[in-house]
Amino acid sequence: MSHDYLLSICMMVRDEEKNLKRCLDAVKSLVDRDDVELIIVDTGSKDSTVDIAREYTDKVYFHPWNNNFAAMRNVTVSYARGEYILIMDADEVLTDPASLYKYISDESLKDYNTFTVKVKNFDSSGGYTVITQERVFKNDGSFGYEGSVHNQPKFKKPVLHTDIYMDHYGYLFHDRELREKKFVRTAGILKKELEKNPNSIYYRFQLARSYSAHRDKKEAFEEIRKAYRLLTANKEVQRLYAYVYGTYCIICFENNEFDEVIRACGEGLELRSEYIDLYYLMAAAYARTGRDEEAFAAYEKYIELVKQYDDLAISADRSMEMYFLSEKYQDGAYAFMANYMYQKGKYNECYGYALEINDQRTKSERIVRVLFKLKKYDELKSFYDSIIGNKPLREATELLIEAEASALNNDERKKIYELFSNGDGHYSILNRIRISDGDEKRQLVSDALRNLDFNELPDYYADMFADIDKDPRPVISLFKKLRKVKIKQFVKRLVDRDWKLENFFEQYLLDETVRPDDHSSLKVYIGIAYTLLVIKAVDVRESGTEPLDRYLEIFEKYSKNGFSHIMTLYRPERLRIYYNMLEDREDAFFIALHFAREACGKGDFNAGVKYFRDAARANAYMACYMKKFKDKLFKDTADEGTDDND
Numbered sequence: 275m276s277h278d279y280l281l282s283i284c285m286m287v288r289d290e291e292k293n294l295k296r297c298l299d300a301v302k303s304l305v306d307r308d309d310v311e312l313i314i315v316d317t318g319s320k321d322s323t324v325d326i327a328r329e330y331t332d333k334v335y336f337h338p339w340n341n342n343f344a345a346m347r348n349v350t351v352s353y354a355r356g357e358y359i360l361i362m363d364a365d366e367v368l369t370d371p372a373s374l375y376k377y378i379s380d381e382s383l384k385d386y387n388t389f390t391v392k393v394k395n396f397d398s399s400g401g402y403t404v405i406t407q408e409r410v411f412k413n414d415g416s417f418g419y420e421g422s423v424h425n426q427p428k429f430k431k432p433v434l435h436t437d438i439y440m441d442h443y444g445y446l447f448h449d450r451e452l453r454e455k456k457f458v459r460t461a462g463i464l465k466k467e468l469e470k471n472p473n474s475i476y477y478r479f480q481l482a483r484s485y486s487a488h489r490d491k492k493e494a495f496e497e498i499r500k501a502y503r504l505l506t507a508n509k510e511v512q513r514l515y516a517y518v519y520g521t522y523c524i525i526c527f528e529n530n531e532f533d534e535v536i537r538a539c540g541e542g543l544e545l546r547s548e549y550i551d552l553y554y555l556m557a558a559a560y561a562r563t564g565r566d567e568e569a570f571a572a573y574e575k576y577i578e579l580v581k582q583y584d585d586l587a588i589s590a591d592r593s594m595e596m597y598f599l600s601e602k603y604q605d606g607a608y609a610f611m612a613n614y615m616y617q618k619g620k621y622n623e624c625y626g627y628a629l630e631i632n633d634q635r636t637k638s639e640r641i642v643r644v645l646f647k648l649k650k651y652d653e654l655k656s657f658y659d660s661i662i663g664n665k666p667l668r669e670a671t672e673l674l675i676e677a678e679a680s681a682l683n684n685d686e687r688k689k690i691y692e693l694f695s696n697g698d699g700h701y702s703i704l705n706r707i708r709i710s711d712g713d714e715k716r717q718l719v720s721d722a723l724r725n726l727d728f729n730e731l732p733d734y735y736a737d738m739f740a741d742i743d744k745d746p747r748p749v750i751s752l753f754k755k756l757r758k759v760k761i762k763q764f765v766k767r768l769v770d771r772d773w774k775l776e777n778f779f780e781q782y783l784l785d786e787t788v789r790p791d792d793h794s795s796l797k798v799y800i801g802i803a804y805t806l807l808v809i810k811a812v813d814v815r816e817s818g819t820e821p822l823d824r825y826l827e828i829f830e831k832y833s834k835n836g837f838s839h840i841m842t843l844y845r846p847e848r849l850r851i852y853y854n855m856l857e858d859r860e861d862a863f864f865i866a867l868h869f870a871r872e873a874c875g876k877g878d879f880n881a882g883v884k885y886f887r888d889a890a891r892a893n894a895y896m897a898c899y900m901k902k903f904k905d906k907l908f909k910d911t912a913d914e915g916t917d918d919n920d
């Protein structure tokens with residue numbers, strides 16, 4: 275058979291405008307060669323697919339879709355005039371076209387009739403599967419495809435397994451309409467095939483995969499169980515269809531059949547000892563059932579095989595698609611092993627596994643914890659410096675450092691503060707303030723108050739205000755610029771770190787008088803008051819005592835100042851409308867308590883009871899104060915409708 279070209283790239287397409295340009299751009303270096311032709315058969319596109327195709331080749335042909343994948347593949351092949359044929363789809367990208375050309379132009383490889391590539395099938399979760407497929411074939415006139423769906427090439431040996439990868443994006447399914455269209459088409463064809471041959475393991479297996487990709491867990495489980503029962507009829511069939519074990523165990527896992535996963539994985543590994551997916555699934559199932567030691571051993575074996583994958587015999591087996599090779603799953607394994615060693619107190623081993631994790635957020639969580647245990651603070655600082663440019667990760671790591679440092683004694687904590695005081699960022703400024711004193715500290719705090727946006731900083735930055743009792747004015751002025759929730763966070767942090775500041779804030783609340791139109795000062799007052807009242811309410815509940823009179827006084831000022839604050843935010847004549855729409859429960863509390871006072875002042879005690887109950891529901895933390903407040907509010911009536919639980 276004579277050939278006009280060295281290579282024919284054969285494609286069939288339909289409505290692929292979202293993918294085709296990416297695909298063809300990747301092979302343009304091949305298509306531009308005089309000895310390569312690009313053949314595209316369109317089966318009925320209604321979008322701009324054909325226009326895109328014509329930008330790359332004049333060999334665009336039209337054939338109506340006949341519901342048979344193999345037949346349509348064979349149509350594309352019929353146009354080929356190349357010595358070799360490369361089969362591609364529009365949702366694929368050939369990652370190394372130059373290497374492919376070297377293979378087919380190498381005279382020493384002319385005895386090979388077929389070449390494989392490794393196909394990475396990416397999914398919307400960020401992972402991918404890997405499967406070896408025959409994609410390059412000698413065009414000897416006998417090559418073709420068979421199978422109406424999931425068509426299979428009829429190829430000749432010998433086969434050369436290459437190290438070329440092809441990325442496949444067809445499983446991303448961001449387009450729901452496209453996903454549904456593909457599912458209906460594929461599942462429909464498979465069901466028709468099963469009507470003809472209900473005992474086909476292959477078609478049962480493929481239908482189960484289609485259901486699983488469509489998130490139909492129950493239907494997927496029913497179909498894969500049927501395939502599995504057919505599979506286990508005899509040992510020869512098991513060996514032939516060993517790939518079914520992976521999908522069977524995946525779908526069992528999705529249906530929480532963890533014991534069955536463990537059993538079936540063991541069975542499958544007796545057939546194929548290099549079956550990487552089964553080790554991963556076995557490990558995950560052991561972990562879900564609390565058998566951590568067995569999970570650790572299975573994850574170890576999984577990682578060992580992943581590292582050797584390209585050299586394993588199973589990597590060249592076209593029937594064995596591996597789902598768990600991506601970094602995402604390797605990270606899951608390393609994270610589990612690191613956690614396991616941490617729990618066992620084997621911190622050096624934990625550190626080793628943590629270093630293998632690729633995902634920086636996952637790695638950071640484990641690196642920080644274990645370096646604290648190992649007291650390797652210099653390495654901790656080096657790790658922190660390595661991620662300094664990644665703001666979200668840096669901030670998350672700072673939170674972890676703060677949490678771990680809080681459990682240290684004062685001397686150890688000071689070492690951390692000194693180490694992290696070197697640098698230019700906000701965290702360095704915080705730690706310089708922590709370790710300084712006197713005029714130096716006052717200047718650092720003054721600069722920070724002027725230059726930092728504390729609304730965007732975590733609560734531990736309140737440590738900058740640890741001397742608020744010595745000079746409260748600058749900090750109170752800052753509080754006026756903060757959101758109410760941030761004021762509460764900072765005050766809670768200060769009181770938790772130094773109980774003496776509780777007395778300072780308590781006296782501030784008792785002494786402070788705020789004008790009813792001073793929005794910022796009212797906000798500061800209620801933010802501080804709420805925090806102290808909640809802290810004391812917890813103490814009261816745990817001790818079984820009653821709140822002290824000074825806290826009842828603070829509660830009254832809190833509720834009155836709170837309503838004044840509301841009046842600076844909302845139009846008074848529309849207050850009852852706002853009241854029913856408020857998402858802020860504290861604001862609803864202030865309004866309901868005001869309405870309760872107002873109703874009782876007019877002698878409408880039924881309405882007063884209703885609003886009082888609304889207030890209690892809106893701010894449950896204030897229950898211990900409201901019991902006392904209730905008696906005062908309803909002193910002129912025998913309130914049968916309220917009790918200690920309201």
